[in-house]
Amino acid sequence: MAVTYQPRTEVYRFHPLVVFAGVLAAFLVQVFLPLTSFLTLFDLPLLMVIYFGFSRRNPSMGLVLGLVVGVTQDLLSHNPVGLYGMAKTLVGYTAASLSARVDTDRPVPRLLLLFGFFHFHQIVYASIGRLLLGQAAELISLRVLEAALVNALAGVLVFALLDRFRRTT
Amino acid sequence: MRAFVERRRHLSLLVAVLLGQLFFLAYQIKGANDVRLIRLWAFAVIAPVEKAAVGLLDGIGSVWDNYVALYGAREESQRLEAELAQARLRLQELEARAAEADELAALLELKQAHPRAPFVAAQVIGSSPAATTLTVLLNRGSDAGLRPNMVVLTPDGVVGKVIAAYPGAAEVLLITDRKSGVGTMVADSHLLGVLKGTGGFFCRLEYVSNEETVAVGAELVTSGQDQVFPKGLPVGRIVSARPGEFFQEITVEPAARLTRLQHVLVLAGPAETLNVTAEATGSEGPPR
Numbered sequence: 001m002a003v004t005y006q007p008r009t010e011v012y013r014f015h016p017l018v019v020f021a022g023v024l025a026a027f028l029v030q031v032f033l034p035l036t037s038f039l040t041l042f043d044l045p046l047l048m049v050i051y052f053g054f055s056r057r058n059p060s061m062g063l064v065l066g067l068v069v070g071v072t073q074d075l076l077s078h079n080p081v082g083l084y085g086m087a088k089t090l091v092g093y094t095a096a097s098l099s100a101r102v103d104t105d106r107p108v109p110r111l112l113l114l115f116g117f118f119h120f121h122q123i124v125y126a127s128i129g130r131l132l133l134g135q136a137a138e139l140i141s142l143r144v145l146e147a148a149l150v151n152a153l154a155g156v157l158v159f160a161l162l163d164r165f166r167r168t169t
Numbered sequence: 170m171r172a173f174v175e176r177r178r179h180l181s182l183l184v185a186v187l188l189g190q191l192f193f194l195a196y197q198i199k200g201a202n203d204v205r206l207i208r209l210w211a212f213a214v215i216a217p218v219e220k221a222a223v224g225l226l227d228g229i230g231s232v233w234d235n236y237v238a239l240y241g242a243r244e245e246s247q248r249l250e251a252e253l254a255q256a257r258l259r260l261q262e263l264e265a266r267a268a269e270a271d272e273l274a275a276l277l278e279l280k281q282a283h284p285r286a287p288f289v290a291a292q293v294i295g296s297s298p299a300a301t302t303l304t305v306l307l308n309r310g311s312d313a314g315l316r317p318n319m320v321v322l323t324p325d326g327v328v329g330k331v332i333a334a335y336p337g338a339a340e341v342l343l344i345t346d347r348k349s350g351v352g353t354m355v356a357d358s359h360l361l362g363v364l365k366g367t368g369g370f371f372c373r374l375e376y377v378s379n380e381e382t383v384a385v386g387a388e389l390v391t392s393g394q395d396q397v398f399p400k401g402l403p404v405g406r407i408v409s410a411r412p413g414e415f416f417q418e419i420t421v422e423p424a425a426r427l428t429r430l431q432h433v434l435v436l437a438g439p440a441e442t443l444n445v446t447a448e449a450t451g452s453e454g455p456p457r
Contacts, residue, residue, distance in 0.1 A: 059183070081190075081194070081197060082197075086190045089183070128194070132206065
C-alpha cells in the first residue's frame with residue numbers, strides 16, 4: 001500500500017508575548033550559559049527561529065523573525081551586523097516554506113530537520129564569513145556535526161515545551 | 170495564482186532583507202587599504218559602466234569624426250584634386266616659361282656677344298613629318314630676310330642650315346640628317362673632317378684617316394671650309410672612335426640639344442660678322 005503525505009495546512013498562532021519571551025529566554029540562556037566547551041555548542045536563538053518558522057508556516061514572518069534574532073545575535077556577539085542576520089533570515093524563510101511540505105510536528109522529523117538546518121545555518125554563516133571577512137570559519141567538521149546533533153536533540157525538547165503554548169487557527 | 174503571488178511576495182521580501190543586510194555588512198567591513206567593502210563594490214559595479222559609457226561616447230565621437238563630420242569630404246577632396254591638377258599644370262607652364270626665358274636670355278647673350286652679326290631670332294614651330302628627314306620649321310621666313318644656306322644655331326652650338334625659306338616660315342636641315350654635311354675640325358688639334366648626319370641622335374665625323382690620333386671627348390668646331398658655316402662654331406663632342414677600312418669611324422654627339430629646340434638664331438649675313446675662331450673657342454665651350 002502506497003503511503004502518501006498530505007501537506008499540512010494547520011497554522012499555529014502564538015501570543016506575541018510567547019514569541020517575545022521565547023526569543024528573550026533563548027538569548028538570556030545563551031548569554032548566561034557558562035562558556036564551557038560543551039555548552040558553547042548550543043545555538044538557542046536558532047532553535048527559536050526554526051520553531052516559529054515551522055509553526056507559523058509564513059515565509060515572511062519566518063524571515064523577519066530570523067532577521068531580528070540574527071541581527072540581535074550579531075549585536076550581542078560584536079560581529080559585523082548581518083552575519084548571523086543573513087544566515088538566520090534564510091533559515092527562517094526556508095523553515096517556514098518547508099513546513100508546508102513536510103511534517104514538522106513529530107519528534108523524528110523535527111530531529112532530522114533541526115540537524116539539517118543547523119548545517120544550513122552553519123554553511124551560510126561560514127560562507128559569508130569567508131567571502132566577506134576572510135574568516136576561516138568551518139563549513140563542516142566533527143565539532144559542527146557534534147553541535148548539529150546537540151542542537152537537534154535540544155530542539156526536539158524545546159519544541160515540545162513550546163508546543164504547549166501554541167494555538168491552532 | 171494567489172499562492173504564486175504570495176510566494177513571489179515572500180521571495181521578494183527575502184531578497185530585499187538579504188540585500189539590505191549584505192549592504193550593511195559591506196558598509197561595516199573594511200577591505201584592502203582600509204576602504205569600506207561597499208565602496209569597493211560600488212566602484213566594481215560603476216567602473217565597468219563608466220568604461221562602457223566612455224567607450225560608447227568615444228565610439229560615437231569616432232563615428233562622428235570619421236563619417237558624419239566627413240560628410241561632403243568627397244566633394245571637397247575632388248575639388249582640391251582639381252585645384253591641385255590646375256596648380257601642377259600652372260607649375261609646369263611656369264617651369265616651361267622659365268626654361269624658355271633662360272633660353273631666350275642665352276640667345277640674347279649670344280647675340281650681344283656678336284653685335285655686328287645680323288641674327289634673326291626664330292621659334293621652332295614644327296618638325297619634319299617624315300621619320301627619314303630631320304628638319305624643323307621656323308616661324309620666321311623670307312619676309313624676315315631668311316634665305317637658304319643660312320646658319321642656324323643656339324648658344325650651345327650649330328643646329329643646321331636653312332634649306333628653304335617661305336614667307337613667314339623657313340625649313341632647317343638639322344646636322345643629324347643624313348643629307349647634312351658640315352666642314353668640321355677638332356678644336357684642339359685642328360684635325361679636319363666632315364660631319365655627316367646619321368638620321369639618328371648622333372653624327373659621324375668622316376674622312377679622318379686611321380693614322381690620326383683622335384681623343385674621345387674632344388670638342389669639334391666648324392672649319393669654315395664648306396663655305397656655309399663660319400669657322401669656329403661649336404658642333405659637337407667625340408663620343409667614340411675606332412679604326413675603319415680606310416678612315417676612322419668616329420661618332421659625335423651634337424653640341425646643340427636638337428631634340429629640344431625651341432628658339433634659335435639664324436645668321437642672316439656674312440660669316441665674317443661673327444667673332445669666333447677655332448682658337449677663340451677651342452675646348453672652352455660655345456661662344457656666348
